[in-house]
Amino acid sequence: MTSLANLHTDLTKNQSLVLSALSNANGPLSAYTILDELRVEGFRAPLQVYRALDKLVEFGLVHRLESLNAFVACQHPGCEGHESSAFMICDTCGHVEEFSDNALTKRLSKLATDVEFNLQKTTVELRGSCGGCKTA
Amino acid sequence: MTSLANLHTDLTKNQSLVLSALSNANGPLSAYTILDELRVEGFRAPLQVYRALDKLVEFGLVHRLESLNAFVACQHPGCEGHESSAFMICDTCGHVEEFSDNALTKRLSKLATDVEFNLQKTTVELRGSCGGCKTA
DNA sequence: CACAATTGCGTAATGCTATAACGTGTGCAA
DNA sequence: TTGCACACGTTATAGCATTACGCAATTGTG
Numbered sequence: 001m002t003s004l005a006n007l008h009t010d011l012t013k014n015q016s017l018v019l020s021a022l023s024n025a026n027g028p029l030s031a032y033t034i035l036d037e038l039r040v041e042g043f044r045a046p047l048q049v050y051r052a053l054d055k056l057v058e059f060g061l062v063h064r065l066e067s068l069n070a071f072v073a074c075q076h077p078g079c080e081g082h083e084s085s086a087f088m089i090c091d092t093c094g095h096v097e098e099f100s101d102n103a104l105t106k107r108l109s110k111l112a113t114d115v116e117f118n119l120q121k122t123t124v125e126l127r128g129s130c131g132g133c134k135t136a
Numbered sequence: 137m138t139s140l141a142n143l144h145t146d147l148t149k150n151q152s153l154v155l156s157a158l159s160n161a162n163g164p165l166s167a168y169t170i171l172d173e174l175r176v177e178g179f180r181a182p183l184q185v186y187r188a189l190d191k192l193v194e195f196g197l198v199h200r201l202e203s204l205n206a207f208v209a210c211q212h213p214g215c216e217g218h219e220s221s222a223f224m225i226c227d228t229c230g231h232v233e234e235f236s237d238n239a240l241t242k243r244l245s246k247l248a249t250d251v252e253f254n255l256q257k258t259t260v261e262l263r264g265s266c267g268g269c270k271t272a
Numbered sequence: 273c274a275c276a277a278t279t280g281c282g283t284a285a286t287g288c289t290a291t292a293a294c295g296t297g298t299g300c301a302a
Numbered sequence: 303t304t305g306c307a308c309a310c311g312t313t314a315t316a317g318c319a320t321t322a323c324g325c326a327a328t329t330g331t332g
Contacts, residue, residue, distance in 0.1 A: 012279095012280065012281090013281095014280080014281075015280095030317080030318075031317095031318070031319075032317065032318070032319095044282075044283075045282070045283060045284080046318080046319070046320090047281090047282080047283085047319090047320080047321095048281075048282075050318095050319065050320080051280075051281080055280095066202040066203040066259070066261070067202040067259050069289090069317085069318060069319095088248065088251070088253050090253075091256070097251070097253075099247065101243070101247055103243055104240070104243050104244070104247070107237070107239055107240050107243060108240070108260075108262060111235065111237055111240070111262075112224065112262055112264065115224070115233075115266075115267060116266070116267035117224050117226075117262065117264055117265070117266055117267065118264045118265045118266075119262055119263075119264040120227070120263050120264040120265070121262075121263045121264070122260075122261070122262050122263070123202065123203050123259060123260070123261040123262075123263070124244075124258075124259070124260050125202070125258070125259040126244060126247075126248055126253065126255055126257075126258050126259075127255075127256050127257045127258070127259070128248065128253055128254045128255040128256040128257070129253070129254045129256070130251075130252070130253055130254075131251060131252030131253065148308095148309065148310085149309095149310095150309080150310075151309095166288080166289075167288095167289070167290080168288065168289070180311075180312075181311070181312065181313080182289080182290070182291090183290090183291080183292095183310090183311080183312085184310080184311075186289095186290065186291080187309080187310080191309095205288085205289060205290095205318095
């Protein structure tokens with residue numbers, strides 16, 4: 001039985017490469033952007049990226065941003081609660097800030113159980129502009 | 137100046153057709169599914185659907201489900217708070233339930249303002265299985 | 273050891289989702 | 303009547319994701 005959090009260990013080569021690409025990026029990357037960056041490493045097809053991403057998401061090391069069709073490295077790897085992470089996405093500078101809020105998680109959980117909804121995964125993505133980007 | 141809620145009035149023909157397709161459906165539809173359904177009405181290209189969808193979303197009559205790349209008719213048209221709607225999506229039966237919760241909206245708003253994030257739009261999508269679908 | 277089962281990988285092809293770019297027609301207001 | 307805004311139609315293209323096939327390495331088991 002493997003532990004919940006497979007840390008940096010026991011990643012395959014492709015998985016490590018994809019995770020590195022995401023970790024080194026300032027913001028979210030699309031699968032095809034990752035592919036282009038890893039062509040120098042020998043990547044040739046989208047599936048090489050998608051397969052690695054699937055695993056990394058499963059391990060909780062990477063999150064998918066649904067509203068962007070893109071991926072980010074988890075900003076607090078090794079922590080719990082990957083099912084409850086949420087994101088603020090700045091539409092001006094592209095910065096993505098991952099956050100986790102207990103009250104929010106609890107509220108969503110209660111809303112679900114109140115209607116007997118068996119909650120598996122939550123997607124919370126806030127779009128707007130961040131403090132550094134004063135939109136006129 | 138047009139009112140916030142353009143009800144069923146003053147929709148163009150294409151917009152009406154797309155809205156009807158969504159309203160008659162039991163669940164969310166992809167843009168291409170809508171296109172196929174409306175070929176009989178003379179639709180020929182994706183852009184006809186996407187342009188109508190853009191407007192309908194702008195009017196608050198239709199919502200986009202980011203985690204599904206699909207669209208649903210608003211389940212309480214004419215109401216306020218289209219910026220704060222949220223969804224429970226049953227992965228078993230495909231049913232989508234739209235809901236709105238004041239505490240949730242307030243919490244998200246507070247989380248944003250606390251970090252000087254200028255919130256424009258929120259995406260909240262809960263995935264799981266609904267009461268009617270007892271997953272083993 | 274031999275075997276089956278699992279897992280990751282590589283490649284090619286395909287399918288689904290969304291937009292760019294161009295031009296037309298209509299209604300309205302300066 | 304001129305200019306503008308807007309909806310529309312069409313073609314082409316861009317961007318995102320999966321299906322299908324086969325091979326190689328690993329592991330657990332009888």
